[in-house]
Amino acid sequence: MKKLILDSLGKSKHRGSNFRNLLYNNEARAFFFQVITFVLVVGLFYTAIGNLFQNIEARGIQTGFSFLNNRAGFDILPFLGNIVVDYTPESSNLTVFYVGLVNTLVVAFIGIILSTLIGLLIGIARLSNNYLIAKLAGGYIELFRNIPILLQILFWYNLFINVFPHPKQSLAFFDIAFLNQRGLYLPKPIPEDGFIFVALAFIIGIIAAYFIRKFFKKKHELTGTHTSTWMFTLGLIVGLPVLIYFLIGSPLQFDYAVLGKFNLSGGMAVVPEFLALTFALSVYTATYIAEAIRSGIEAVDKGQKEAAAAIGLSPVQSLKLIVLPQALRVAIPPTINQYLNLTKNSSLATVIGYPELMSTFGGTVLNQVGQAVEILAMAMLVYLVISLFISLLLNYVNKKMEIQGR
Amino acid sequence: MSVFDQQSTRKPPISQIGAVLWLRTNLFSSWINSALTIASLYLLYIMIPPLLDWMIFNASFSFGTVNLFGFDIKFSEAMATNQNCGREGACWPYIYEKLYMYTYGFYPRTETWRPNIVFGLTALLFVIVPLLKHYKHKNRVTLSLIILYPLASYVLIAGGFGVLMPVSTDQWGGLLLTLIIASVGIIVSFPIGVLLALGRQSNLKVIKLFSTLFIEFIRAVPLITILFMASFVLPLFLESGNYFDKLLRALIGIALFQAAYFAEVVRGGLQAIPRGQYEAADAIGLSYFQKNILIILPQALKISIPNIVGSSISLFKDTTLVLIIGLFDMLAMVNLTSNDPYWLGRETEGFVFVTIVMWAILYTMSRYSRKLELRFNTENTN
Structure with missing residues (x-):
């Protein structure tokens, strides 16, 4: 393409035809259209943003994010x-x-x-x-x-x-x-000291259940013997936290x-x-x-x-x-x-x-x-x-x- | 040799024929199914009768005397007021009195014939276009209709031009406004959407980048942010002094929003066209625009028609959002008319009425889209 452009501008015998070649060249056209689009879009943005600043100044609106530190001063529905x-x-x-x-x-x-x-x-x-x-x-x-x-x-x-x-x-x-x-x-649930252990037990239960499932799935793939795991899962995810909840002595009150x-x-x-x-x-x-x-x-x-x-x-x-x-x-x-x-x-x-x-x-x-x-x-x-x-x-x-x- | 009388065949047992068989296979095939049937019957029992009571049996239909097509139909002596309408059932006289507001908004009452003609034209369009199916010049006629119909509608509704009384856009409202926003949104955004889709599929990197950015950005944010942008920020982008109508701002926002969705629908169609079609068009020496207009788009648009209708349905539903930026579409009329001191506290009737109208329109559109889908579906499914 570079050669084409140079040819069309150079002192060639076929200057006109070279220029026509450039006009009908796919690459040159693609380049040309992209430049036009780019200029149009950027121009549009430039004008719009220029106007924006002018209008903002004319109307005396502040700019910038300093308003974020200002006092809000209104009530929000409590949620x-x-x-x-x-x-x-x-x-x-x-x-x-x-x-x-x-x-x-x-x-x-x-x-x-x-x-x-x-x-x-x-x-x-x-x-x-x-x-x-x-x-x-x-x-x-x-x-x-x-x-x-x-x-x-x-x-x-x-x-x-x-x-x-x-x-x-x-x-x-x-x-x-x-x-x-x-x-x-x-x-309203009010957790007391020690409730954290129940939550911890719940998380540990999920992790343990995941690994047990993985283990038996691997066993199933290797040996073909299928072991049903839902009892482990239930016991670990529900049973373990409940057990700990009662062991600690019901550390959750309700209002x-x-x-x-x-x-x-x-x-x-x-x-x-x-x-x-x-x-x-x-x-x-x-x-x-x-x-x-x-x-x-x-x-x-x-x-x-x-x-x-x-x-x-x-x-x-x-x-x-x-x-x-x-x-x-x-x-x-x-x-x-x-x-x-x-x-x-x-x-x-x-x-x-x-x-x-x-x-x-x-x-x-x-x-x-x-x-x-x-x-x-x-x-x-x-x-x-x-x-x-x-x-x-x-x-x-x-x-x-x-x-x-x- | 003994002679045997031919015995008449025994009738099938009652449980294997007719209604009983149908009940057994469809409603009571197992105990779970029987339980489900009884549960859903109970659900219907607790929901339908109160609804009917409210809407019909306990409702007030005291419209007074109604003039319908030149006949006087007497419903009651005098029209009900908010007080004697009762709170047990619906108060339909409220809807009857506010029907004008729900249909035309604040449109001047002397000029009602103009929107009426537009409504008639719209209905006519839906009758004419299917009739043209086998007509030789149907494409040309359809195209000219697509151009003429909005022009004629605009002239009729907005007025001006020294002939008709001008009606400013803040007087447009109700169902009229809903239909205007939906149809302008569809007609304006469709060409933009096609261009965006072509841009996104283009080999030209810059055009592809801009199209993709635009489409993805618009699709990621809710319409309400676009509408706020259009109504608060758009005027700031223009040179000061340019007055910009509120409705026009909303329309620009909606058209840009919808264009991104149409673009994705059309892109789906474009991607479904086999590569061979592109290569064949190139091989016979068609230019980019010839290729797209003559070969690719007709095929791509045809397969995306069901999705285009589906997307238009979404647009129709989204038109209700304009009430947030202070335009009075049909939904906004509910709050406006039930704040009338004379008819205070009749929101529920208003919502139910708008729901019925909107649902009827949208259901018809979705049935139509389903029909199109079946017509264009050539795939064999089991």
């Missing part, structure tokens, strides 16, 4: 975020960011667990040979996936506030949990909520905003997960099941060893994508005032400070990081489940 981060109105705007982040992660975490459970249940029910169950599951999917999620969040929140009773007439479950329009009141004259006191309140949001997100996302699981199971060829039966596997073995590993390969990637969607959709909580990232930091702080560029950039960065994390997870899972070719 896990406030407790974890220890928030008061005297805290800084950066603390608000952390509160929002924690609350976003909490709702995403619980939502992911719930939606997976509901999705699994509905996805399997959809394929049930029971006519009524299959139709009900199908109806559930068609109903909830065709209603915008924002409408669902608003609807459940409205229902919660308008339909559930006043604190005075709370629905009580054996005086342990109370449900009213202010939320769900649960006993129960008590129904007072006008309100409930004590206990641990789960705010209605959180309940409505988690419920709506789980119910909505579960429809997609159910469809993913159904298509995963349906994607397994009928011949696979028949072959499994032919070599003498029991129905349970066939499901566990043949069908599920293949079904999950199809079902898991879209499910993980739905986890990302759920996390992104949790930002809609801003309409009901659940204190997550976009309603506290991207909402109240933005209105107070007015530095939209910085605040939105920070909020977007959080979602970018979450999304990147989920893509990495997805790549890892895909790699792990890749069909091993010969």
